[in-house]
Amino acid sequence: MADTLHLKNRNGAWYFSRRLPTKKYHVVSLKTKSLREAQKKRNAIDARWGELIWEVDRGKDIMDLRKKYVDELSDDGREFLADQAQDRAESTMHELGIYKLVHETTDLAHLTDSEREPLDTYKIETGKLSPFKIVVPFWLKTIPNERTRADYRKALERLATVFSCAEEVDYQKAASYLKGASERFGLAKATIQKDQTAFIHLWKELKLEFSVWMHHSIPKTPARSIDRDIWENTEVLELLEKARGDNRKPWLYHAINIAAHTGARAEAISKCKYLPHEGRVWFPRMKYEKLDRRIPVHPMIKESLSYWEKNRRATSTISTAFTGLKKSLGHTGNVKVFHSFRNTFIQQLSFNNVSEGIASAAVGHKINTMTFGRYGGGQALITSLKEAILLVDYNKPNWDRVFTSTAPD
Numbered sequence: 001m002a003d004t005l006h007l008k009n010r011n012g013a014w015y016f017s018r019r020l021p022t023k024k025y026h027v028v029s030l031k032t033k034s035l036r037e038a039q040k041k042r043n044a045i046d047a048r049w050g051e052l053i054w055e056v057d058r059g060k061d062i063m064d065l066r067k068k069y070v071d072e073l074s075d076d077g078r079e080f081l082a083d084q085a086q087d088r089a090e091s092t093m094h095e096l097g098i099y100k101l102v103h104e105t106t107d108l109a110h111l112t113d114s115e116r117e118p119l120d121t122y123k124i125e126t127g128k129l130s131p132f133k134i135v136v137p138f139w140l141k142t143i144p145n146e147r148t149r150a151d152y153r154k155a156l157e158r159l160a161t162v163f164s165c166a167e168e169v170d171y172q173k174a175a176s177y178l179k180g181a182s183e184r185f186g187l188a189k190a191t192i193q194k195d196q197t198a199f200i201h202l203w204k205e206l207k208l209e210f211s212v213w214m215h216h217s218i219p220k221t222p223a224r225s226i227d228r229d230i231w232e233n234t235e236v237l238e239l240l241e242k243a244r245g246d247n248r249k250p251w252l253y254h255a256i257n258i259a260a261h262t263g264a265r266a267e268a269i270s271k272c273k274y275l276p277h278e279g280r281v282w283f284p285r286m287k288y289e290k291l292d293r294r295i296p297v298h299p300m301i302k303e304s305l306s307y308w309e310k311n312r313r314a315t316s317t318i319s320t321a322f323t324g325l326k327k328s329l330g331h332t333g334n335v336k337v338f339h340s341f342r343n344t345f346i347q348q349l350s351f352n353n354v355s356e357g358i359a360s361a362a363v364g365h366k367i368n369t370m371t372f373g374r375y376g377g378g379q380a381l382i383t384s385l386k387e388a389i390l391l392v393d394y395n396k397p398n399w400d401r402v403f404t405s406t407a408p409d
Contacts, residue, residue, distance in 0.1 A: 002035060006042055011327040014038035016045050130166035130206050132156060139205055147316045155195035156202070158185055166208055174199075174212045182221045189221045229335045230344040233394045236260050243325055251311045252321050254304035259338065261298040261392055263345030263363040266322075266338050267315040274305035281305055289364040296386040345392065352391040361385055 006018045008027075014035065016028045030041045136156045143149040162177060163169055169177075181192045196213055203210035231239070240260070243253035258269050258281075268283040275282060280294045281301075297305065313321075322338045342363065349359040362385060 003039060004035070006046065007035075007038055011324045012332075016042050018046075018049070130208065131164060132160045132166070133164075135166070135206060136160075136202070139202055142205070147320060151194055152198040152201070155198040158195065159199065166203065166206060169212055171212045175216050178213075178216050178218050182219065187221070189218055192218050192221075227335065228337065228340050228343055230347050231260075231336060231340055233396065235331075235336075236341075236344065236394045238329060239325065242329060246325070249321050251307070251313055252318070252325060254301075254307045254311075255313065255318050256322070256338075256341070257304040258301050258308065259341035260345065260394065261301045261389070262295065263342045265342060266318045269308075270312060270315045270318060272305075272308070274309050276302075276306075283364070285364070291364070293361070293364045295362055296389050298389050298392060348392045348394075349388055352388070354388040354391070358385050358388050362389060 006016055007030075008015045008017045012033050014030045014032055014037075016030055016038075017025050019025050028045070030038045032038050032041070136153075140149055140153055140156075143152060158181070159177070163173075178192060178196060181187050181195065182189070187195070196216070196218070199213045200210045203213060239256055240253060243249075243256055246252060255266070255269055258264065258272070259266070262269075262281065262283070264272065264283050265286050268286045271284050273282040274297075275294065278294070279297055281297050282292060282294050285292050319338055326336065346359060346363060349362065354362075
């Protein structure tokens with residue numbers, strides 16, 4: 001049996017997870033999919049576990065003292081807390097035998113990290129120094145939304161490759177960082193803007209001058225076109241089967257089922273309305289669509305639509321959960337994503353020789369005629385929207401495989 005003590009596998013990637021004395025868990029991404037590599041990194045963390053517990057406790061104590069100081073409104077109160085912080089710093093210097101060294105040196109840059117630590121701790125406690133390795137973990141715990149917390153963590157991990165503490169950043173350095181983020185990290189403009197929002201919130205939490213991150217012009221980044229692939233019929237069935245068996249996220253099955261039989265985007269599904277008396281489902285206008293749309297309901301999704309009315313989820317929740325599901329089935333990368341159900345649905349209509357006008361009405365989007373009309377098959381054009389939707393059937397073989405298969409000798 002594989003040794004997975006203190007290891008957790010999430011969507012193919014390994015994490016270290018061990019309980020702290022506070023009964024909470026210390027969880028760290030090991031940034032590997034190899035169990036052997038994860039075991040090595042786990043052993044390295046376990047070897048310094050006692051030291052790590054001390055660092056976590058010390059970091060919490062420092063942040064508690066810092067918060068007490070920066071929240072103090074009176075000058076006398078702040079002066080008292082600053083004196084206490086100074087006493088603690090000097091006491092540590094005496095214990096380390098470096099009190100005389102620190103007070104006699106004129107160039108603090110020559111001090112080692114351990115010699116400078118009492119001074120840095122004093123500055124952190126009194127709000128004069130904000131090293132990311134200390135302040136960020138505690139700040140992230142205050143963010144309730146899991147997706148936002150993950151985005152902010154990535155943003156600060158990127159920022160920490162350039163700066164070690166918040167006080168290093170002024171307006172010009174912030175402008176330079178945001179301007180170069182696209183080239184340095186390969187980020188799109190929208191992602192850089194999200195990072196900027198994270199920085200503003202952190203600076204506000206630290207009671208620092210957050211305007212250093214505001215009013216910057218972020219250059220447009222080149223559009224990155226991704227050729228989305230369709231889901232094979234067998235893959236759609238596999239995804240549905242896997243999602244149906246997930247008792248923790250039973251709603252995901254219904255979201256996938258609706259997408260596969262309507263071609264609706266995740267955002268549209270999150271806001272759709274089931275109209276059982278009409279036998280239709282309403283989707284709001286999205287992206288380049290000009291109008292809202294009401295389309296006939298495929299018999300396969302009546303149950304899903306009824307369930308979704310009472311258990312709907314937000315767009316980001318759908319996307320995050322689906323990414324985890326597809327990865328668990330070995331579908332990595334961003335060629336096949338939740339949005340691919342839209343292309344898959346269009347292909348289903350195309351393979352059944354549904355007219356372009358009817359297909360456009362079904363998905364609310366203009367379809368490329370040259371691409372759409374490749375598979376004629378000699379069938380009569382379907383002109384009824386309801387009839388067209390009823391032709392969607394993932395239990396049939398993929399039409400492209402049928403038409404491109406090699407004829408027998």
